[in-house]
Amino acid sequence: MQQFIKQLAQENDFQATRLLKILRGVQAQYLYIPKEAIEQLAELLNIPRTQIQNVVEFYSFFHLEPRGKYDILISSSITDLMVGQEELIAYFAEKLGVKIGEVRADGVVSLNNTSCTGMCDQSLAGLVNGYAITKLTKARIDEIVENVNKQLPLDQWARDLFDVQDNIIKPDLLLNQKPTQGEAINATFARGLTETLSEVERSGLRGRGGAGYTTAWKWKFCSEDEGICDVSVHQQKQRYIVCNADEGEPGTFKDRVLLNSYADSVFEGMTVAAAIVGATQGFIYLRGEYLHLYEKLEGILQARRNANLLGKNILQHGFDFDIEICLGAGAYICGEESALIESLEGKAGIPRNRPPYPVTSGYLGKPTSVNNVETFLAAANIAIHGGEWFANLGTAKSKGTKILSISGDCAKAGIYEYAFGTTIQTILNDCGASDVLGVQVGGPSGTFIANDEFERKIAFEDLATGGSFIVFNNSRNILDIVHNFSHFFAHESCGFCTPCRVGTSLLKKQVDKIVEGHGSAGDIVALEELCQIIKNYSHCGLGQTAANPVLTTLERYPELYQSMLKKISYEPGFDLDKSLETARRMAHRDDAHAHLAQVED
Amino acid sequence: MSKTIVIDGKVIPFEDGQTIIQAATAAGVYIPHLCHNPKFTPHGSCKLCTVKVNGRNCSACTFPAAKGQTITNITKELNDDREKITQMLFVEGNHFCPSCEKTGNCNLQAVAYHLGMTDNHFPHFFENREVDASHPDVMIDHNRCIFCTLCVRASQQEDGKNVFAISGRGIEKRLVVNSPSGLLKDSDLDVNDCAAHICPTGAILIKRTGYKVPIGQRIFDHAHIDTVALAAEGASHDE
Numbered sequence A: 001m002q003q004f005i006k007q008l009a010q011e012n013d014f015q016a017t018r019l020l021k022i023l024r025g026v027q028a029q030y031l032y033i034p035k036e037a038i039e040q041l042a043e044l045l046n047i048p049r050t051q052i053q054n055v056v057e058f059y060s061f062f063h064l065e066p067r068g069k070y071d072i073l074i075s076s077s078i079t080d081l082m083v084g085q086e087e088l089i090a091y092f093a094e095k096l097g098v099k100i101g102e103v104r105a106d107g108v109v110s111l112n113n114t115s116c117t118g119m120c121d122q123s124l125a126g127l128v129n130g131y132a133i134t135k136l137t138k139a140r141i142d143e144i145v146e147n148v149n150k151q152l153p154l155d156q157w158a159r160d161l162f163d164v165q166d167n168i169i170k171p172d173l174l175l176n177q178k179p180t181q182g183e184a185i186n187a188t189f190a191r192g193l194t195e196t197l198s199e200v201e202r203s204g205l206r207g208r209g210g211a212g213y214t215t216a217w218k219w220k221f222c223s224e225d226e227g228i229c230d231v232s233v234h235q236q237k238q239r240y241i242v243c244n245a246d247e248g249e250p251g252t253f254k255d256r257v258l259l260n261s262y263a264d265s266v267f268e269g270m271t272v273a274a275a276i277v278g279a280t281q282g283f284i285y286l287r288g289e290y291l292h293l294y295e296k297l298e299g300i301l302q303a304r305r306n307a308n309l310l311g312k313n314i315l316q317h318g319f320d321f322d323i324e325i326c327l328g329a330g331a332y333i334c335g336e337e338s339a340l341i342e343s344l345e346g347k348a349g350i351p352r353n354r355p356p357y358p359v360t361s362g363y364l365g366k367p368t369s370v371n372n373v374e375t376f377l378a379a380a381n382i383a384i385h386g387g388e389w390f391a392n393l394g395t396a397k398s399k400g401t402k403i404l405s406i407s408g409d410c411a412k413a414g415i416y417e418y419a420f421g422t423t424i425q426t427i428l429n430d431c432g433a434s435d436v437l438g439v440q441v442g443g444p445s446g447t448f449i450a451n452d453e454f455e456r457k458i459a460f461e462d463l464a465t466g467g468s469f470i471v472f473n474n475s476r477n478i479l480d481i482v483h484n485f486s487h488f489f490a491h492e493s494c495g496f497c498t499p500c501r502v503g504t505s506l507l508k509k510q511v512d513k514i515v516e517g518h519g520s521a522g523d524i525v526a527l528e529e530l531c532q533i534i535k536n537y538s539h540c541g542l543g544q545t546a547a548n549p550v551l552t553t554l555e556r557y558p559e560l561y562q563s564m565l566k567k568i569s570y571e572p573g574f575d576l577d578k579s580l581e582t583a584r585r586m587a588h589r590d591d592a593h594a595h596l597a598q599v600e601d
Numbered sequence B: 001m002s003k004t005i006v007i008d009g010k011v012i013p014f015e016d017g018q019t020i021i022q023a024a025t026a027a028g029v030y031i032p033h034l035c036h037n038p039k040f041t042p043h044g045s046c047k048l049c050t051v052k053v054n055g056r057n058c059s060a061c062t063f064p065a066a067k068g069q070t071i072t073n074i075t076k077e078l079n080d081d082r083e084k085i086t087q088m089l090f091v092e093g094n095h096f097c098p099s100c101e102k103t104g105n106c107n108l109q110a111v112a113y114h115l116g117m118t119d120n121h122f123p124h125f126f127e128n129r130e131v132d133a134s135h136p137d138v139m140i141d142h143n144r145c146i147f148c149t150l151c152v153r154a155s156q157q158e159d160g161k162n163v164f165a166i167s168g169r170g171i172e173k174r175l176v177v178n179s180p181s182g183l184l185k186d187s188d189l190d191v192n193d194c195a196a197h198i199c200p201t202g203a204i205l206i207k208r209t210g211y212k213v214p215i216g217q218r219i220f221d222h223a224h225i226d227t228v229a230l231a232a233e234g235a236s237h238d239e
């Protein structure tokens, strides 16, 4: 083992910033991160062992105990539940002969749930040793079970198990562009860097990752040195461009498609941004769930280097820039830009205090612009066609188009591009949704809208969204949705701040209590009160939006929550009968007297 | 004295680079807090110090003071919410104050009293947490850790060591010790280290000193935490 670890560290230049990459290697080799590996890496990378321990414990894809040789994870996003996830994973477990969450006695296979894997248009989805598997049915599960029991190497499994479709249903302004390689870079230098920044500003482009910050301003701040912004004379200071491809918001999968089919334009957008802010190094932070894209993207980067679109003196414009891909390891919070930067530095993804903002102090303390995949795609095309071209579409405060990932109860799940200002009804008509109960716009952290609000519009000034658009028909139960989302946030809270760390767990319990029919009169008030604390006092966007599923549905369907309550004034959160379970097991009793009701109905 | 902020109507001077809590403490204004200690770099995790800056919630221990800030600090709304956050800390761990050696000297308990907290409000987690009594002079009772990282920072910034760290995600967060076995006895912690004495709760205790000061004669038996904190931290700001 010593030799293996040493070589791994050496391949990564003994850089502590590459800790996640190194640990991915260790996990793949030993199926867990052995204690000795932590000790050895602490020495080799010259970091405290506790930093490594923290990283291992923080990310879902690292383990301190061995997983199976085939580690199977099944996505438990709401869209997976809608195609029968619970039944199918139970079937899987039974066929494999393993309990969910555990490793089979022979060590060959382990099975567990995982947060949304970004395949909501081809549910039921999952991961085998990190690689995406899609459209799982009982038949496909049988096939996998057979492969596992035969211990067939992954590269000999039928390819169609790993088939990931783009499902681009409605392309518009951006998705119809197929610029040639280098077109955006050449256009940028022909026009001038300052002038191109002005075009990006004129386009009105706002960040597509959710927060909607004006892209041109972000780049301007990132390029400033002591308050002077002169993009034609860059100071010597190191700066970084980061592409946020963490795409962890359940129901979002458009960045996956953009990287699969528009990667050249995305990289070109990064290169244009780098020229403008004066960065020589870029990163793409790719969520671990998109491991299947890694090699393809490496190939494209290499081809771009060969074509002098990356590297030294790019296209003879006297400017150097390169891009490195960094894989995540299962943590939604790493989509938050400062947590992402921590992760890039080889640490747990804990959001930083702000100020300072990443544009002044980001990766390794240097000015860093973090932008979404779609933002870079738009910027590359704006660099070619100018700001007007983009600003002609959209609304007053939301220019251009938005690419949506549509899933749930509709005939055609997939990728749709719309000018901002499009109504929900138009979108529902296009994707073939009928008998609609409501739509979750912007994912769990967004808004649930009811079927009397479909004239509302996709726009920053009305319904903002990073791209997630999940349709629910009238056969669905709103509380099931809220239940799933509350568990998601409690699982993904980084735990840094009290209101979110404790609050999301309390919220999960409180929602469970009501959904399971143990709620009583005071519980709705308590629920709302708790939501307000989490929302108003949390450190970052995760906590600040974690109560949205409850708040947005409670506002619309108060009677639904009320109907779940028992007609008593108080029932404790403590479940007496459940707590007696151990005692009953030990006493080998399960008769009526061994069950106690804690409150008389 | 040209630059000022306003906290609850009081005009308070500040210097560039000061956080809101630093400016407030220097001016004798108490902002409730737990993870902040003026000796160490701010952390901003407990969220007790949340104040409204021009209507927006900000952590006073990390947010820089700046011209034009009108801040509210002691209001019913903020203190009610601070009480809830404190209650969250109580139910997350296992805090049995009457049987805890730290009672009367504990900042968590004192802040709870200060905010008028009379119950835990939320359901308890009842997590199983361990005690590390391996070290000859110092013990850790994980039941009482609130993850404020003061011991982590004290060890790094004052003792020049790196004995403690916080590990894990979400509600699974826990304090870990930087030693091959993970036990305190195998770390280089010394009983005289600042890190051994900084804990605001009873999570890190010095052995064989229990009840030397009888209950009734302890710090918060006679004074509220606001007075105590201002006296201690105001002085340390002037250092």
Ligand SMILES: Cc1cc2nc3c(=O)[nH]c(=O)nc-3n(C[C@H](O)[C@H](O)[C@H](O)COP(=O)(O)O)c2cc1C
Binding pocket: A206, A207, A208, A209, A210, A211, A212, A213, A215, A244, A245, A246, A247, A248, A249, A332, A333, A334, A335, A336, A337, A338, A370, A371, A372, A373, A375, A540, A541, A542
């Ligand atoms: C919990 C959380 C998760 C996030 N996840 C993502 C993500 O997966 N992708 C993304 O681009 N932005 C995400 N963001 C927003 C980023 O913090 C950041 O605003 C964005 O990457 C900036 O890029 P933009 O200006 O192009 O939108 C997330 C924010 C939060 C609070």
Ligand code: SF4
Binding pocket: A333, A350, A351, A492, A493, A494, A495, A496, A497, A498, A500, A501, A538, A539, A540, A541, A542, A543, A544
């Ligand atoms: S709000 Fe949640 S995710 Fe964000 S810092 Fe606090 S605990 Fe971490």
Ligand code: SF4
Binding pocket: B144, B145, B146, B147, B148, B149, B150, B151, B152, B175, B198, B199, B200, B201, B203, B204
């Ligand atoms: S042991 Fe004490 S000082 Fe250290 S993090 Fe826990 S509560 Fe804070």
Ligand code: FES
Binding pocket: B032, B033, B034, B035, B036, B043, B044, B045, B046, B047, B048, B049, B050, B059, B060, B061, B062
């Ligand atoms: S004292 Fe400011 S967040 Fe803890």
